[in-house]
Amino acid sequence: MSDQQLPNGRATAEMVAARAKVSRVAVSRAFNPGASLKPEKRELILRIAQELNYTPDRAARALVSGRSHLIGVIVPDVCSHWESQEIDALTTALQAEGFATLLFKTRTDYSMDEKLLAYMRGFNPDSVIAFVENVKPATLVRFLDRAVPIYVHYPHPDEVPPAAEPLYDRLNVLQRNGIEQAVALLQGYGAQRIAYVSGLDKSRANTAREKMLRSVMAARDLPPPIVVAGDFSYDMAYAATLDLFRLHGGADAIFAANDVGAFGVLDALRHELGLRVPEDVKVVGFDDIAQSHWKSYNLTTVKFDLDERVRALVRLILRRLSDPGMPALEETLNTRLVVRSTVG
Incomplete structure (x- = not known):
């Protein structure tokens, strides 16, 4: 059956494999940047896939790999200057690593509707970044399967370490x-x-x-x-x-x-x-x-530093996915003063 004869008009991996004279597995590897495949073979497969307008079925791949390539992001605001710049930079960096972003917004009191958390769980995200600590780890992990959430934290030297909590990773910003x-x-x-x-x-x-x-x-x-x-x-x-x-x-x-x-x-x-x-x-x-x-x-x-923050968050995601069984991970960033004309 040709792609014109398909009921939904969508090309399949088998059709790409047949046209390129390669195996179905090779087609799958061509769309996985980390998979072993000769460059010339990957180039051929991707070219034919483009000609046939073929794209991999993400849902099917997720069932096989256990990875959705989706990252949940929980924010208190999406239009304020800092949050909009951070979301833009983070989304760009995640897309470069092959992830798509799911954006969720809290209520005005920084809490989050548990129905929305249940909805998020349905997407089976690989990771969730919580920019709002009011959505507690104990609450968030109840709505996640394998994903380990990441929190942005502003520690103080006199801070008392929390009692035993569910596993989560942390980006520490030292003020x-x-x-x-x-x-x-x-x-x-x-x-x-x-x-x-x-x-x-x-x-x-x-x-x-x-x-x-x-x-x-x-x-x-x-x-x-x-x-x-x-x-x-x-x-x-x-x-x-x-x-x-x-x-x-x-x-x-x-x-x-x-x-x-x-x-x-x-x-x-x-x-x-x-x-x-x-x-x-x-x-x-x-x-x-x-x-x-x-x-x-x-x-x-x-x-x-926005670029440093984003790189640290992406590192936390990639480190966790490379070894899901690791204990809590941390990245630490510092702050510095930028002097301009309002002091002097």
Whole structure:
């Protein structure tokens, strides 16, 4: 039967094998970059497959290999600047390794509907990356079969190791170096009264960031930061800055929980309060998103290197899949201060 005679008009691996005069196994190997096959034979098979418009049946291959080549990603937000840039970079890196991405979004309180977790399980992902620690490992692993989840974690030196938990892998992001560099720079310019415009209360990243800032300031004999409530957004940081100066006596310097919040701080200082940055008030952000170097902001910020983060996450996935029985895996990244014109 020719491909024109097939009921669904779809070519099969057997048809490719017959045209290329190779075995069915060779066709399968040609679509597996890690499989052993002579380059000229792989090139022939792929060319004929393209002529016949043949693509492997992923579901059938998953049944044989036990691998779906799908990676679940759980995020709190998909449109904020940091998350959108990270999702874009991560998806690109995963596709280069032969994976497709399944994106799942939490509720606004960072929890996740268990019906959605059950739906995710139906895809049998090879791995799941949870950017939100509020979806606990104990909860997540109940909805996974063989996949070991990966969590992004912001450890503190005083942190007490958790009690026995289900197996999960971890990307540790160490915030101390970057925050310490920022506080030292501010202190060197004479800042004593430092404020922190926070992120969402339910964000563990925000909690860890504030705790580390307090720890670093205490170690340098500075008074605790003045904490004003934010939610990682431009508008909330703008309003919080006005409250800080009109109701709470202002500050010499302001840390914002993220760069977008820092943009709100800068615009409130300059356009509403008539203050100069950095002469009157110094401003530091977190993340170093792509917009931070724009000349309107030119923001001094604690940098989380996006490319390093993505490479570390992909390494965790590949290491786990190469040996599923390994104990918990970890990768560790550091932070550093990027100095621009908002401090100086």
